[in-house]
Each structure stands twice: as C-alpha cells, then as structure tokens.
Amino acid sequence: MRLELIRHGQTDWNAADKLQGSSDIPLNATGREQAHAAAELLKDFDWSAIVSSPLGRARETARIIASQLGIELGAAYPELIERDYASREGTVATTKIPDEPNADFPDIEPRAxxxxxxxxxxRDIRETRLPLDGEDSNIVVVCHGTIIRFLLSAILGREVGHIHNAAASTVEWADGGWRVLSINGALVSAAS
Incomplete structure (x- = not known):
C-alpha cells in the first residue's frame, strides 16, 4: 500500500506566517490553485481513495483533488488534525518552536x-482501506505540514525539513513497516 501525503493548499495565515494548528482556517485563492496543481501531478496514477484531516483547509484541498481526479472523497480522520499550538495559534513565532511546551509555548502539543x-x-487508514482496496492500492492523504514532517521524521529516524503547501510526500507499507519514498516530491535515497 502506498500513501501520497499532501499538505493542504495555502491559507491567509500561511501567507502571513501565523501558526494555524487546530484552528480551522480556510484556503485562499492561491491554496485552491495549489490544490488544482497537486491534482495535476497526481493524474497519471491509479488512486483507490482520497482521505483527509477534518479541518476545512485539508478537506477542501482533498475535495478539489478528488473532483479533478474523478474519485470519491473518502473519510476524514481526526488523528490527522494539525499540531495544536493552543494559545499561540494566530500568532507569528519569533523563536524556534520547541518539541515540548516551554515558557514561550506553554501549552503546545508535544512533538511525540x-x-x-x-x-x-x-495505521488506521491502512486497516480501514486494505479490505476495500487491497495491498497494492494507492491512497491520497491530505493533511498538514507539521504532522507530515513529524511522522516522516519518526519513520526515517532523522529530522525532516519544512513541508511545502500542496507538496506530495510518499510512504509505502513494505515488510511490516512504513518506508519513506519521497519528501516534497524529491526521492529519498535508500541510504538516507
């Protein structure tokens, strides 16, 4: 099973470098264009399903892609919601965002x-979709930059950089575990 992890398109808060987290901020016009461009990149593949985070910006990105690819918009998975930045949502971070809460970010969700x-x-997507689509299926998963970055880092065992709006990163289930094939559309070498 192969999953194409797509970060949602741009929002006004993305453009202003504001922390969005679990705040439900809609796509802007650029974000909608990015969603159409992502669909264009995906058009030459056979997709079994498209699922997403339930937040509006991810759901709209998924809806645009599904419509353009002619596939049904599937389930929303609450576990795919972006990192909760709590009291810092809607602000611009002037210091590095820590992995754990600290004095500057007292109530953010811990990285782990x-x-x-x-x-x-x-795991839930695989368990839900496997009986429907089979082991060789390809599924588009639209969610958020930080959750994509943190889960790719966890799979690879090393830090992954910024995930771009509407960029695709690919993971594959093989030999009982996930492996990362690409990040932001760039192939990941087996040695990295």
Missing part, C-alpha cells in the same frame, strides 16, 4: 504526541 497521532492515522 503529534508523531504518535500521525503514525496511528497511517
């Missing part, structure tokens, strides 16, 4: 929790 949710979502 986000990675755990993300990996749990991949």
């Amino acid at each position: 929790s986000v990675a755990h949710r993300g990996l749990g979502a991949l």
